[in-house]
Amino acid sequence: KQWYQRRVAITAGEEDDDIDRLKKSAHKKKGRGLARSDVLKGDFEELDGDTRPGAPQKSIEGWIIFVTNVHIEATENDIFDKFSEYGDIKNLHANLDRRTGYLKGYVCIEYEQHTEARAAVEALNGADFLGQELKVDWAFTRPGTKNKVKRKERRRGRSPSPDSD
Secondary structure, eight states: OHHHHHHHHHHHHHHHHHHHHHHHHOOOOOSGGGGGSSTTOSOOOOOSBOOSTTOBBOOSSSEEEEEESOOTTOOHHHHHHHHGGGSOEEEEEEEEOTTTOSEEEEEEEEESSHHHHHHHHHHHTTOEETTEEOEEEESOBOOSSSSOOOHHHHOOOOOOOTTOO
16 A cells, blocks of 8 residues: 555656646747747638628538527527528527526527528518517628728717816
8 A cells, every 4th residue: 555655646746747847848828929929820720601801600510690689588489480480490599597587688599501591680680579679690700891890980979077068
């Protein structure tokens, strides 16, 4: 038994030495210089999809749309019935509020085919569902400048001071 305990202690000590050596040889990579380093250069795989900026992008398993402004009393079956009219739904994820048990107001829906997802986005964006206007858009889009708002347009003006009448 003593021999085993001594061997375990030696093995643990060797592992600690190996870990210390690795930590000393590692370099932290963060900040602005990372983009210019060799870490991000290389041949990376790309998923299929449109290459235009702002175009929808496929996730690894399918085309995901994000639905907001969903009525809190809607059920998964209601949502599934509404969106399955446009194609086969591969996955539907509706978060529930732990305290109330109702929907949080948004849903992620995954379609296998791009045409089905696009049909759902085009048909149901702005559609009425249980008395609320749905907002349907792609969960993933290509980075770019298509839908970006200029910084000056985004800013809000200052509120008038109480003295200015």
